[in-house]
Amino acid sequence: MLEVLHALLFSTLDAAPALVFAALGAVLSERAGVVSVGVEGMMRVGAFCAAVAALVMPTPLAILMGMLAGAALAAIHGFLTIRWRSDQVVSGIALNLVALAGGTFLLESLYGPNGTPPIQQLSRWDVPGLSSVPVLGALSGHSAATYLALALPFAFQFLLARTPLGLRLRAVGDKPHAVATLGLSVAGLRWGAVLGGGLLAGLGGAVLSTAVLDRFEQHTPAGLGFMALAAMVFGRWTPVGAFLAALFFAFGNALRIGLVSSAPGLLELIPQGMLLALPYVLTLTLLTLQGQRSSAPAALGTPYEQESR
């Protein structure tokens, strides 16, 4: 029993970082009032660029490339929605489609349909003395991404709650006009949040292809970006809430893999497709249960126009 728990916990922590980073990126952007449907696309771009970059440079540097790629896609989102005040949802969906098609095109024309060549995975760290402890030992042996994913949500929460910048971010998502009348720049704050969100989503994608897998695959990130959005909503737009929700989703995924590998007979009862759908069904169920108790930032999705109140 303990071994099963250990295995589940280990694979949860191994797979969670991508989801956690993407969810944090979405929280950052949306707290400032900019809808972040494009997270899936930013993850894909980040994953692709990191996988390609890792072929020619050390993996940590490649991850940085992935982050920058995510931010570059986010910059298009910012340009469309902040500068030109276009619809934030439409812009995000367009980015997802561009990333989906562009990724497939570049992958197939450069490397073929089976993914990029394998790369050096991000190295794993053993926490001395911990690996032999039952259950808790699952905390040892992960890549740096996992440890970062465990710390970053709390740092982000602290930033929102306790720094002037955090106060301004919360304000600009709830009432941008109030921020503007105090002489602060609504566009500046939103640009910062959107680009930061892009960096985080790109990091999530990069981690997928350098720590969870060892290449960029045709379908990466396979809907993880949308699950990150669900985690954000389920976590009520707070960093720690989104983190916990992301962990929960990752656990659901680990449970599925665990079930299949430990009880192969299960596949004869339940088709593989149903099991694959499990995390997404879980997401839908949770969002339904949560219902209208939403706590989205008040000005979310509303372009800021100075001469309208």
Add this chain to the structure above:
Amino acid sequence: MSLADASLDIRDGELLAVVGENGAGKTSLMNVLYGLYQPDGGQLSLGGKPARFKSPRDAIARGIGMVHQHFMLVPTLTVAENVVLGREPTRRGLFDLERAVSEVAATCARFGFQLEPRARVDTLSVGSQQKVEIVKALHRGAQVLVLDEPTAVLTPQESDELAHVMRGLVAQGRTVVLISHKLREVLGVADRIAVMRRGRVVAEVRPAETTVEKLAALMVGEGHPALGMAASGRAREPSSGMGLETNTPPPGDMLAARPASRPSVDPTANTAGELLLEARGLQALADSGRPALRGVDLTVRAGEIVGIAGVDGNGQRELAEVLTGLRPLTSGEGTLLGGPLAGLTPARARERGVGHVPEDRLLRAVVKALTVEENVALGRHTRPPFARGTWIDFPGRRERTRDLLAAYDVRPPDPTAFLRSLSGGNQQKVVVARELDARPKLLVVVQPTRGLDIGAVAQVHAKLREAREQGAGVLLVSLDLEEVLKLSDRVYVFFEGRVTGHFTRPQYDERELGRRMLGAGTDHA
């Protein structure tokens, strides 16, 4: 173009009022002063030196503060956080909440404001939120404070208090600019009055040298067609304020400028007819899921106008939605035009004869992208004269629309004009025309004249009275207490989803009503 060559001097240490109709450019002028808008031409000088404000930051730095008509507060933050936002005190790079609280408390104490710095803004009353706005400006060292329509949503008591606050600031050497269209208030409190019309400052007068009538004439312009309307409308509103002669407010009071009044509506005209609406213990939830109505009893009879007075957000809006079938009841019962109130849908309400002039016409009454005649047909588009059988009756629809546009003085009187090309006042007249043309037995009217100019206000009021005289019952919800008192035969006062007062026409006492609006008293006949 909202400003056309407007010139205005503001003098140190005075209380200057800027009056004008909606759209005259008052707010635009002040937004230029505050750096929110950039002027296309002309210049600004401060203390004799030319100034150019690229953003509010520049204006704030030069000692200008603004209290906007729609509050610029972040509802989820505390008073202290709202006040210091943008110039937060820090300790080692972190936001220092304790220092923010003590700084804000000090500013409040210095200017005599009673505010709890740690309270979340969305838990405060409208009057207190306005104080937060004023403190916010003073905290930034504002020497010149601009208040844009500050009393639009306040109770009479809160308006009085604000007048004292403004005089107090002037006494401390600050300059206050008050933007308003409430002429009597302005006469009672200002040192000097600037009148704006069509983007220009057309006159500057002293209160002692003018009257409400003269100001109104300046606002709309001599010989303006609306002036005839104005004579029977808002400009002479004091003459129709009820029962105010029993009150003699203290000098310096914003309400003190009200002259003695005589009733313009015959009080005996209320020959209470058949019971149209009888409701007991109505309860309903607001959009937020919190209770909005907590047990409301009320009646409306044929041939009377029943007003609902109250500060914004005390359940009035939800009541109107319940009566028009837009919001479900959670408890309570009642009879509406011969049917049960429970399970009412908008379609059933219309079938029984409920008309509705909603608060937000563009959201709930008309479609901007359709023509006037199409909007007039909405809701009745399957019946003559708008349809014949399955098909639209184009000539019938046009003829009926033409008649209505003429009767309600809608400009332009063009049935094929797109609704969005009409001014707000004319759009509202189209809504009123459509609803009254259906001959409703009960008309539910919410904020019917908000944002309309003097002429349109007078016309809408006249039509509501006409409906009453023709035997309809009218339920009037308005945040403008003057409007409620002027039109209504009876008034219910709402506070936190309950009726805290019920007055019939001869008993109107604005001060008592104001106390009830703030929650004093439970039930009172």
